[in-house]
Amino acid sequence: MKGFLPRTLHPGLQILLLLAFMVAGACVGYAIIFAWAQWGFGLSIPEMQRAVLNPTAYPQGWSLLMMMQGVLLFCALAGGAVALASALGYGWAEYFSPRRLGAAWWLLVVAVLIIVTLPFMSTIIAWNAGAHFPASMHGFEVWARASEDKAAVLTKFLTKFNSFERFWVGVLVIGLVPAVAEELVFRGVIQRNLVRWFSPHVGVWLGAAIFSAIHFQFFGFVPRFVLGLVLGYLYLWSGNILVSMAAHFTQNAFQLFILYLAQRGQFGWGFDPDSTDALPWALVIPSALLSAGLLYVLHRHFTAPAAPTAMLTLSSEGVAVRGKDA
Numbered sequence: 001m002k003g004f005l006p007r008t009l010h011p012g013l014q015i016l017l018l019l020a021f022m023v024a025g026a027c028v029g030y031a032i033i034f035a036w037a038q039w040g041f042g043l044s045i046p047e048m049q050r051a052v053l054n055p056t057a058y059p060q061g062w063s064l065l066m067m068m069q070g071v072l073l074f075c076a077l078a079g080g081a082v083a084l085a086s087a088l089g090y091g092w093a094e095y096f097s098p099r100r101l102g103a104a105w106w107l108l109v110v111a112v113l114i115i116v117t118l119p120f121m122s123t124i125i126a127w128n129a130g131a132h133f134p135a136s137m138h139g140f141e142v143w144a145r146a147s148e149d150k151a152a153v154l155t156k157f158l159t160k161f162n163s164f165e166r167f168w169v170g171v172l173v174i175g176l177v178p179a180v181a182e183e184l185v186f187r188g189v190i191q192r193n194l195v196r197w198f199s200p201h202v203g204v205w206l207g208a209a210i211f212s213a214i215h216f217q218f219f220g221f222v223p224r225f226v227l228g229l230v231l232g233y234l235y236l237w238s239g240n241i242l243v244s245m246a247a248h249f250t251q252n253a254f255q256l257f258i259l260y261l262a263q264r265g266q267f268g269w270g271f272d273p274d275s276t277d278a279l280p281w282a283l284v285i286p287s288a289l290l291s292a293g294l295l296y297v298l299h300r301h302f303t304a305p306a307a308p309t310a311m312l313t314l315s316s317e318g319v320a321v322r323g324k325d326a
Contacts, residue, residue, distance in 0.1 A: 021079070025080045065158060077182060147216075167256070167260045194206045
């Protein structure tokens with residue numbers, strides 16, 4: 001496949017070009033959204049704007065917001081990432097998954113890892129939710145908490161699944177689309193180029209920091225950063241974007257599933273999935289130990305040579321690849 005950009009383009013320039021392609025993708029996404037709002041929901045642009053600002057006042061409010069989120073994420077993030085790969089002359093699989101996955105059941109192991117980490121992650125969530133900024137930044141802290149409380153109201157509206165059909169729409173738009181689109185951008189392009197620019201560990205950690213910061217949730221920064229590290233190392237070790245996508249999707253979909261069950265009253269002990277409280281240590285400690293064990297197993301599997309004549313090297317593209325001994 002021939003592109004119009006050299007593959008040797010500096011990693012920093014590739015990240016800047018990604019941003020340009022994402023803006024172009026967002027423009028396409030908004031064109032689709034405006035057309036869909038008019039022809040699918042019967043809303044003019046002014047009516048659509050009012051529905052977005054006050055979705056509870058419109059019967060189409062929930063569906064409109066879900067459509068907008070799904071289309072914009074897919075067009076801007078996924079579209080921008082694959083457009084960059086194509087411009088550099090790569091096939092999509094060649095750019096984002098230079099290594100074969102092997103047995104597909106390893107994706108299930110990755111999914112189990114994410115579920116196992118949740119009790120341990122609850123302690124980090126609880127700590128970060130209760131964190132305070134220095135006194136000199138009190139005004140910023142008040143603004144940040146007010147902004148996150150406002151965002152939480154919208155999130156609660158979007159994740160109110162009063163039917164099974166709404167739940168599956170949520171799995172698609174809140175679970176699958178972000179898992180695909182965000183992994184293509186943050187692991188497939190940004191981390192890949194940061195690893196080329198600096199080093200594997202610096203690339204993973206910087207990529208995780210950018211991934212967390214871009215969500216603008218100051219009191220959820222640390223747990224999302226830790227999640228970004230897990231996703232980043234899974235991609236670095238495996239060299240296959242499907243691995244981090246599977247982990248990301250499991251994180252999103254499992255939380256939606258627990259939320260859906262709670263809304264249907266399936267938890268008789270008053271479990272609150274929206275709570276930021278830490279789970280009991282009887283769950284946290286086994287979670288931490290099992291998570292460490294599964295990460296070790298995955299690292300050994302993904303980085304082990306396939307045969308005695310093969311060895312593991314780090315490619316210039318920022319992922320681990322197999323090569324033959326000289």
